[in-house]
Amino acid sequence: MHILLVEDEAKVARFIKKGLAAEGYEVDIAADGKIGEQKARSGDFDLILLDVLLPKKDGFEVLHALRSDGVRTPILMLTARSAAEDIVQGLDHGAEDYLTKPFAFNELLARIRSILRREGRSPTIHRLADLQLNTLTRKATRSGTVIDLTAREFSLLEYLMRNPRMLVTRQQLSKEVWGFNFDPGTNVIDVYINHLRKKIDQGSEKKLIHTERGKGYYISEKDLAKGSTK
Ligand code: CA
Numbered sequence: 001m002h003i004l005l006v007e008d009e010a011k012v013a014r015f016i017k018k019g020l021a022a023e024g025y026e027v028d029i030a031a032d033g034k035i036g037e038q039k040a041r042s043g044d045f046d047l048i049l050l051d052v053l054l055p056k057k058d059g060f061e062v063l064h065a066l067r068s069d070g071v072r073t074p075i076l077m078l079t080a081r082s083a084a085e086d087i088v089q090g091l092d093h094g095a096e097d098y099l100t101k102p103f104a105f106n107e108l109l110a111r112i113r114s115i116l117r118r119e120g121r122s123p124t125i126h127r128l129a130d131l132q133l134n135t136l137t138r139k140a141t142r143s144g145t146v147i148d149l150t151a152r153e154f155s156l157l158e159y160l161m162r163n164p165r166m167l168v169t170r171q172q173l174s175k176e177v178w179g180f181n182f183d184p185g186t187n188v189i190d191v192y193i194n195h196l197r198k199k200i201d202q203g204s205e206k207k208l209i210h211t212e213r214g215k216g217y218y219i220s221e222k223d224l225a226k227g228s229t230k
Pocket residue numbers: 007008009051052053054
C-alpha cells in the first residue's frame with residue numbers, strides 16, 4: 001500500500017509517516033502543492049492524503065487539477081479549517097473523504113482503511129495456522145517471517161490456501177495455476193510443490209503442505225489422510 005502525503009508542516013508529515021509506516025504503509029511526502037501534484041501524476045499510489053493549506057498550490061487546486069485530468073487515485077483531504085464550505089468543496093471536486101485537523105491518529109487509520117476497502121484496494125489475507133498470505137502485496141509469511149516466493153509459487157500457494165483442507169488434483173492445478181487445459185504430463189507440478197514445501201515447511205514443526213499419493217495435494221494444519229482429529 002503506497003500512500004502519498006502532501007503536507008507542508010514537516011513535523012506533522014513526519015508524525016503521520018511514522019505512524020503509517022508502523023501499520024505497514026509505504027509513504028512518500030510532498031511538501032507543497034506543486035510537488036504533490038507532480039508526484040500524484042507520476043506515482044503509483046493507492047491513496048493520497050492531501051492537506052488543504054499548502055504553499056504554491058492549495059489542496060483544492062491540486063484536487064481539481066488531478067480530477068480534471070482523470071487521475072482517479074482516492075484522495076482524503078486534511079483540513080485545518082473546519083468550515084462546512086471547505087468540506088463540501090472538497091467532496092464536490094471528487095475527494096473521497098475529509099478529516100479535520102487536529103485528528104486522532106486512529107481516526108485517520110480508520111478513514112484510510114475504509115477508503116481502500118471501498119475502492120477495492122484492500123488486500124485479501126488468507127491464513128492457515130501461522131502461515132499468512134497477502135494477495136495485494138503478494139507476500140507470504142510464516143510465524144511473521146517473510147517467505148521469498150516466485151510469482152508461480154505464490155499463485156500455487158494462493159490456490160491451495162483458497163481451498164484449505166481440500167484435495168486438489170494435478171489437473172486442477174495445471175488448469176488454475178498454469179492455465180493449461182490439459183495435463184502437462186510432466187512432473188512440473190511436483191517440482192513446484194517440492195520447492196514450495198521447502199520454503200513453507202522446512203524448519204517448522206507443523207507441516208502444512210500434504211501429498212495424497214497418486215491423487216494430489218492439499219494444505220492443512222493436519223494430515224487428513226491419517227483421519228486424526230487431534
Ligand atoms: Ca498546511
